Amino acid sequence: MTKRLASLLVALVAAVGCARQEPSAPSAAEWIGQAREAHAAADRAVAREDWSAARDALRRAWQREVPAAVGADDRRVVRQDLAYRLAEVELSAGAAEDALRWAEDGLREGRAEDVFTGNLLVARGRAREALGDDRRAAQDYFEALEINEALLRRTFDEGAPPEGP
Amino acid sequence: MSDDEPTEEELREAEALVRALERGSAQEALPEDALETAALLAYSRDGGALSDERRAAILDDLLANAKLPQPKSTRGPSWLAWLLPAVGVAAAAGVALLVVVTAERATPPAAAGLPAPPPALLTAQAAAAGGTRREAEVLGERMQSYRGEVYAALEARYPRGGAR
DSSP: OHHHHHHHHHHHHHHHHHHHOOOOOOOHHHHHHHHHHHHHHHHHHHHTTOHHHHHHHHHHHHHSOOOTTSOHHHHHHHHHHHHHHHHHHHHHTTOHHHHHHHHHHHHTTOOOSSHHHHHHHHHHHHHHHHTTOHHHHHHHHHHHHHHHHHHHHHHHHSSSOOSOO | OOSSSOOHHHHHHHHHHHHHHHHSSOOSOOOHHHHHHHHHHHHHHHTTOOOHHHHHHHHHHHHHHSOOOOOOOOSOOTHHHHHHHHHHHHHHHHHHHHHHHHHHSOOOOOSTTOOOOOHHHHHHHHHHTTOOHHHHHHHHHHHHHHHHHHHHHHHHHSOTTOOO
């Protein structure tokens, strides 16, 4: 009887302890680190043309919740770069529709006159081209080149590196 | 001491009577018959009328000592007297809580300050727009090194052990 009571008490204490344990959200630094590791894993997988492994690593990073402490533009930069890479992996794997979806998901994160938005426009243009939508592919390339020209102009006209990506 | 000369007691009573007639009120015990006589004499002199100075003095005395009714407050119901400060204290507490909560949440840093893309990356991007598959791969390769710089900047901006 005493043994039973003791076991019950131990189980109760353990249950209360588990219930009180809150899952800890990743810090901004952890989230950044996880995204960086996903790129490194994708690099290794792409090198051996393992598109599935590359896709999985990048998609896990994409699905992670962004900590509130991450600035909106930093969030956009990180997620757009992940989406660009996912689109490129899908294009390499011959999955143009998936590539188009990833490029559009990335562009929904926002637009900026920077390399990351430009890359997504290039990737979307390539996906559309692969799907036979040449007209809209040309529009994407044109938009990408507008951004690219602005970045180059800042680089060369001002004689100094442009601010930001 | 002869009968014609006043006694000390009579002198004290006479002085008290004079003071009583001057002030209009008796401060100490006086012989009642003398007081009545003095009052009749004073009345026969001016019919009991009050002089202007005397009237002003009485009025001043009344105003100084009377418990006048307080004018009714026009500032609103009495419950407002405690409700308004209570609301003020609650509002101040709310503002303080907001400040504390806001301070606890890390302010997202601005995205500015990431490294500039090198010209080689930009030319690769221009070539990849409508270019061949190989040109797209070159863009990917150039991005790899630039990505390293961007992540190094982000890691410096969000150090380990920082806000969640």
